[in-house]
Amino acid sequence: MSTPPSADLPLSGRRILVTRRLEQSGALAEQLSALGATVLTLPAIEVAPPEDPADLDRALRNISGYDWVVFTSANAVQAVSRRMNTLGLDKAALGRVVAAASVGPATSEAFHKAFPGAELRLQPASDFRAEALAEAFTKHSVRGQRVLLPLSDRAREMLPHALRALGAEVDVVIAYRTVAPARLREGLATHLRDGLDLVVFASPSAVEHLVTAAGELVRGLPAAVMGPVTEAAARDAGLDVRAVAHPSTAAGLVSAVVAHLDRTGPQGGGQERS
Numbered sequence: 001m002s003t004p005p006s007a008d009l010p011l012s013g014r015r016i017l018v019t020r021r022l023e024q025s026g027a028l029a030e031q032l033s034a035l036g037a038t039v040l041t042l043p044a045i046e047v048a049p050p051e052d053p054a055d056l057d058r059a060l061r062n063i064s065g066y067d068w069v070v071f072t073s074a075n076a077v078q079a080v081s082r083r084m085n086t087l088g089l090d091k092a093a094l095g096r097v098v099a100a101a102s103v104g105p106a107t108s109e110a111f112h113k114a115f116p117g118a119e120l121r122l123q124p125a126s127d128f129r130a131e132a133l134a135e136a137f138t139k140h141s142v143r144g145q146r147v148l149l150p151l152s153d154r155a156r157e158m159l160p161h162a163l164r165a166l167g168a169e170v171d172v173v174i175a176y177r178t179v180a181p182a183r184l185r186e187g188l189a190t191h192l193r194d195g196l197d198l199v200v201f202a203s204p205s206a207v208e209h210l211v212t213a214a215g216e217l218v219r220g221l222p223a224a225v226m227g228p229v230t231e232a233a234a235r236d237a238g239l240d241v242r243a244v245a246h247p248s249t250a251a252g253l254v255s256a257v258v259a260h261l262d263r264t265g266p267q268g269g270g271q272e273r274s
Contacts, residue, residue: 009036010258016224017191017199019044019206028200028250035258040196042187044206044213047075050153050174053083059148059173060084063093066171067145068121070101072130072159074110076150079176081114094118098148101137104128105249128248129227134162143167150175154205156229178205184213192217198242198257202226204233211237224257 014037018029021043029039050056060083063069071077084091094100095118102108102123111120122140124132147168149160152175163170188210199221201207207230211218219238225231227248234241243260245253 010262012036014038014197014261015040015191015195016257017042017188017196019200019210020202021045021047028253031250031254032257035254040191042184042191043181044184044201044209045178045203046181047079048177048179049079049083050177055173056080056083056150056175057087059150059171060087060089063089063148064097065146066098066148068099068101068142068168069094069148069150070133070159070163071107071111072103072133072149072151072155074107075152075178076175077107077110077114080150083175091115092118101133103130103133104247126247129229130156130159130162134159137163137166137168145169146171148173152205153177154208178209180209180213184210185215185217188214188217196222197261198222198224199239200224200226200253200257201230201234201239202253204230206230207233207237207239224253224260226253 011032016032016037017040018032019042020028029041033039059066060080069080071080081091091114094115099121100111100115100118102111102120104124105128108120108123111118122133122136124136126132142163143166145168147163147170149163149170149172151172160170160172201210201223203226221239223234223239223241224243224245225234225241226245228244231241231244243253243256245256
């Protein structure tokens with residue numbers, strides 16, 4: 001996806017590689033493209049079902065026994081929705097008998113698409129990550145309440161610990177696994193040969209998968225990242241982090257990319273490797 005270069009567009013002539021899955025990168029790619037960038041895609045994550053869905057199935061079949069269900073990603077929303085469809089469960093229960101919480105706008109949008117008519121009771125006002133969601137819960141009395149937390153197999157322990165510290169009874173279930181797509185190294189090598197200004201990462205898992213697959217090709221790669229957790233993972237992996245989204249949204253990431261590339265000038269960010 002690209003727009004013909006124009007001197008009036010701040011990202012004109014820039015080549016930006018997005019590592020999000022195609023179905024999740026649309027808004028970001030459109031915004032970057034509208035600003036003149038040539039947007040390339042190389043998904044670093046594929047989503048797979050849990051190896052054993054028994055715990056997830058048990059929780060979903062007993063959803064009315066929970067006070068809250070908490071979603072920390074659009075992937076978690078979609079995984080729960082698909083599994084409820086497979087099990088033939090009443091998805092309206094998420095809005096009728098159990099309160100729902102979301103970590104941020106992208107997750108909330110996925111929730112409303114997956115569960116039409118359901119209400120979200122809680123979302124952080126800003127800083128859309130687990131820490132802010134935990135802080136938002138301090139304004140609600142959750143002591144003694146049951147919380148269902150459907151996560152990926154690589155999720156951090158921060159949010160379950162925080163909710164338990166508030167007195168909640170938290171059930172963590174694996175709703176999906178993140179796995180690396182095939183041929184990541186070859187895909188990155190091809191894009192590097194043509195030159196890149198930035199590579200965009202939206203999660204620590206994307207960083208980890210690309211590093212594992214591409215090895216030394218990743219070191220020193222100019223990166224733009226979605227928030228401080230992904231920033232830490234990228235820096236630890238040896239990437240050259242040049243832009244960090246604040247807030248952790250597609251719009252925040254676009255603003256950070258534009259601010260960085262405007263500073264570097266027409267040829268400042270390009271990278272080519274043999």
